[in-house]
Amino acid sequence: MALSQSNNPNIFAILVKPFCDSRVWFVPVTLSLFAILVSTKSFSLFHTLVELFTIVIAITLSVIAWNTYSFSRNHFLMFLGSGYLWIAVLELMHTLSYPGLNLIEMGSINYSTQFWLLARYAEALLLLASPFFLTRSINAVYITSLFGVGSLVSYIAISNGMFPATFIEGIGFTFFKVSSEFIIISLLFVAIINLIRRRKELRKRVCVLIIFSIVFTILSEVFFVINNDMAPTEVIVANLFRLFSYWFIFIAIVRSTLTEPYQVMARGSSTFDAIPTPTLVVDKNCIILQVNKSACLEVNENHKKLTGQHCHNIFHPTYLTIDECPVCQHIKNEQPLDSYVMEFRQKNIWREFTLTPFQMIDDVEGIVHVAPDVTTRKQDQDKLIYQAKYDQLTGFPNRVLATDRLDMAIKHAERDNISAAIMFIDIDNFKNINDTLGHIFGDKVIIEISKRIAQNIRDSDTLARWGGDEFLIILPELNSINESEKVAEKILSRLTKPITLERKEFVLTVSIGIAGYPNDGNNVNSLLSHADAAMYDAKNSGKNTYRLFNKVLNDSAERHMILENHLRHAIDRNEFSLHYQPMYDLTTNKIVGCEALLRWDNGLLGPIAPDKFIHLAEKNGQIISIGEWVFETACKEISKWNKMGFTELYVAINICSTQTAESGFVNRLKTVVSENDISASNVILEITENVLLSDEFKTIDLLTELSNFGFRLSLDDFGTGYSSLSYLKKFPFDEIKIDRSFVRDIATDPSDAALCQAIISMAGSLNLRVVGEGVEDKDQLNFLTENKVDKVQGFYFSKALASNEFLEYIKESA
Numbered sequence: 001m002a003l004s005q006s007n008n009p010n011i012f013a014i015l016v017k018p019f020c021d022s023r024v025w026f027v028p029v030t031l032s033l034f035a036i037l038v039s040t041k042s043f044s045l046f047h048t049l050v051e052l053f054t055i056v057i058a059i060t061l062s063v064i065a066w067n068t069y070s071f072s073r074n075h076f077l078m079f080l081g082s083g084y085l086w087i088a089v090l091e092l093m094h095t096l097s098y099p100g101l102n103l104i105e106m107g108s109i110n111y112s113t114q115f116w117l118l119a120r121y122a123e124a125l126l127l128l129a130s131p132f133f134l135t136r137s138i139n140a141v142y143i144t145s146l147f148g149v150g151s152l153v154s155y156i157a158i159s160n161g162m163f164p165a166t167f168i169e170g171i172g173f174t175f176f177k178v179s180s181e182f183i184i185i186s187l188l189f190v191a192i193i194n195l196i197r198r199r200k201e202l203r204k205r206v207c208v209l210i211i212f213s214i215v216f217t218i219l220s221e222v223f224f225v226i227n228n229d230m231a232p233t234e235v236i237v238a239n240l241f242r243l244f245s246y247w248f249i250f251i252a253i254v255r256s257t258l259t260e261p262y263q264v265m266a267r268g269s270s271t272f273d274a275i276p277t278p279t280l281v282v283d284k285n286c287i288i289l290q291v292n293k294s295a296c297l298e299v300n301e302n303h304k305k306l307t308g309q310h311c312h313n314i315f316h317p318t319y320l321t322i323d324e325c326p327v328c329q330h331i332k333n334e335q336p337l338d339s340y341v342m343e344f345r346q347k348n349i350w351r352e353f354t355l356t357p358f359q360m361i362d363d364v365e366g367i368v369h370v371a372p373d374v375t376t377r378k379q380d381q382d383k384l385i386y387q388a389k390y391d392q393l394t395g396f397p398n399r400v401l402a403t404d405r406l407d408m409a410i411k412h413a414e415r416d417n418i419s420a421a422i423m424f425i426d427i428d429n430f431k432n433i434n435d436t437l438g439h440i441f442g443d444k445v446i447i448e449i450s451k452r453i454a455q456n457i458r459d460s461d462t463l464a465r466w467g468g469d470e471f472l473i474i475l476p477e478l479n480s481i482n483e484s485e486k487v488a489e490k491i492l493s494r495l496t497k498p499i500t501l502e503r504k505e506f507v508l509t510v511s512i513g514i515a516g517y518p519n520d521g522n523n524v525n526s527l528l529s530h531a532d533a534a535m536y537d538a539k540n541s542g543k544n545t546y547r548l549f550n551k552v553l554n555d556s557a558e559r560h561m562i563l564e565n566h567l568r569h570a571i572d573r574n575e576f577s578l579h580y581q582p583m584y585d586l587t588t589n590k591i592v593g594c595e596a597l598l599r600w601d602n603g604l605l606g607p608i609a610p611d612k613f614i615h616l617a618e619k620n621g622q623i624i625s626i627g628e629w630v631f632e633t634a635c636k637e638i639s640k641w642n643k644m645g646f647t648e649l650y651v652a653i654n655i656c657s658t659q660t661a662e663s664g665f666v667n668r669l670k671t672v673v674s675e676n677d678i679s680a681s682n683v684i685l686e687i688t689e690n691v692l693l694s695d696e697f698k699t700i701d702l703l704t705e706l707s708n709f710g711f712r713l714s715l716d717d718f719g720t721g722y723s724s725l726s727y728l729k730k731f732p733f734d735e736i737k738i739d740r741s742f743v744r745d746i747a748t749d750p751s752d753a754a755l756c757q758a759i760i761s762m763a764g765s766l767n768l769r770v771v772g773e774g775v776e777d778k779d780q781l782n783f784l785t786e787n788k789v790d791k792v793q794g795f796y797f798s799k800a801l802a803s804n805e806f807l808e809y810i811k812e813s814a
Helices: 002-006 011-019 022-039 043-072 075-096 109-134 140-159 175-197 204-226 232-274 293-299 326-332 375-389 399-416 430-437 439-454 482-495 524-540 555-567 610-620 623-643 665-675 696-709 724-728 750-765 778-786 803-813
Strands: 279-282 288-291 337-344 349-360 363-370 419-427 462-467 470-478 499-501 504-506 510-517 546-548 576-585 590-602 606-608 650-655 683-687 712-718 735-738 769-772
Touching: 022 043, 022 232, 043 075, 043 232, 075 109, 075 140, 075 232, 109 140, 109 175, 109 204, 175 204, 204 232, 279 293, 326 337, 326 349, 326 363, 349 375, 375 399, 375 750, 399 419, 399 462, 399 470, 399 510, 399 524, 419 439, 419 482, 419 524, 430 439, 439 462, 439 470, 439 482, 439 499, 470 482, 482 510, 482 546, 510 524, 524 546, 555 610, 576 623, 576 803, 590 610, 590 623, 590 803, 606 610, 610 623, 623 650, 623 665, 623 683, 650 712, 665 696, 696 712, 735 750, 750 769, 750 778
Parallel strands: 510 546, 590 650, 650 683, 683 712, 712 735, 735 769
Antiparallel strands: 279 288, 279 363, 337 349, 349 363, 419 470, 419 510, 462 470, 499 504, 576 590, 590 606
């Protein structure tokens, strides 16, 4: 806590610190005392000395800004320097025309005051406009020339009597002069406000010094306003305030362009060595210019030996040549590189390369080369990717990878005008194994069956575990669908041999359904559906056999048709309802929300599970109207709960890619929320990974708009698709849901436990909340609690409840 306070000084410390250095005060105080002493002897000489001092400061300020601009590129200070150069010219004309000197023909109080007033207008406008160039660039020559033209026009106007009179003998200063003073003071106050608003874009010390400079200028103007009869005391005070004003802005520019850059250079070496990751500075030829201590330790060399060497020979993978190395190519092209991971095979490590070119004067002179060791992170990512693509029990591809490979096989077959086939395989009577011998034994049987199947297919074929006791085989590049029958016969024959496990011997058979491209379908869904139908036909035919799909085999298709017809009228017939499964916050152990789950109870077909009709609705487009009904119904429930006092409850609603692709999707959600007078923060939109696989930039815009409106976004079923890791940082998610397949065995399977821990750790590093779903026992809950998962849901707490049951459940839990 003390450290936090020290890093955030109060406003008094910020204001005082720039003036604690005696060097800030020595020159102006000394000159002021000297000027006051001179004023007792000659007011004219006093005035001349003060004016010359301000002129010298203004010109010096301009020279510094010009000569440091080429490397500082500080457009704000360059703008001030250009302006003060010509203000110095106006000040000089004021001094030369001041009564008592009369060094130019038009010397008089009126002419002198006119030059002085123009200088004050120019200074006020300069200070007012300068903050705009904190974030805007300027053309230094153009802006200086523009100021010069303005000064020349002013001189011509005064010398030809075109400028309003500022002083009349016997009367004093004119109304124009006095009113101009008030205008100048107003402009200066606005300049202070503008600087305060833009203070974060300036270093604190510089900002404070410039503001104090303006304050002294205002005080100077005030004394000139109250001095209408040229009283020496007020004029002396006013000029001294102006002296301090010029000095503070001079110090501000010296600090920005000279003092602070040299301080940074003095600290640079130790700061560079303090970087904990191997860091180099190289030129565009890949030659090492500077190397930090971490990089020296990495290769066990001192910096003198490394400096001047080619970075590829020391810090890049040796199996690549310089021309093959992407990092070297980016360096040669002076291009930035962000988080490019490369493997060092000999060391069995991975490094993440980042290149950042930096500019010196006009050309790119160096590139910062950073290469931290990311081996642990890469291994964790590989584990997650493997989990997303491969079945953890058998090690064969899962349905996600299998679907992708099937799509590729179809495309290749279409391109080469050949055939392809898929085989759906289901173990006959496998439920008896699980029921009698247990799931652990059943898993061993699955492994043995998968090995036997794999022994009877080609290397180019794909065997995937589809789920449970189902397998899928993809047979690409076939001359005829008949070739698949031979494979099926070999598998059936191989499986007739007894299996011996744990001194138990038994025989298991399988039923196989075959569908071929292009005759039985020309896309993934049709082939899968038809192979599934053929497999069920094999089971109905006595099992331990295979069947090819044919036009007569349409039981599955007919059921889909019946479901589709009833689905079209489900909303009108009020057959849908929402059930709500409670979500618990593990920090407070309280119910904080729920997930809305759709239920369909058809009058003829009875209750129908969501997995039987959701996919059908997505396929035929009915998911749009169903999704709208779900969202509207959930929002109405939220509104009702809010009126009952449950204002903090939120509802998680599933959103699919078909819905997000619909035009006007976001506006419809906003409208429903507004119509029900609820907050968007009461709604969590659960996004599935297939939403992220469409147009990336369009999806980012859509999700960002939803997030900005107030909806919270959750990535559903995290880890079941291979896109999660690459997309997670790009989209504005608030939380991720660990899929129930990960949670199921976390208490018994070290691999699942490790992967869940990796997911939770990664989410924490990205500031994402984590939800564990499918919690069914105490061990699972304890694991998730110990690993700091934020929320959980599952049958261990409650099944999904109807609205009135959910409310009663909340009241009882409270």
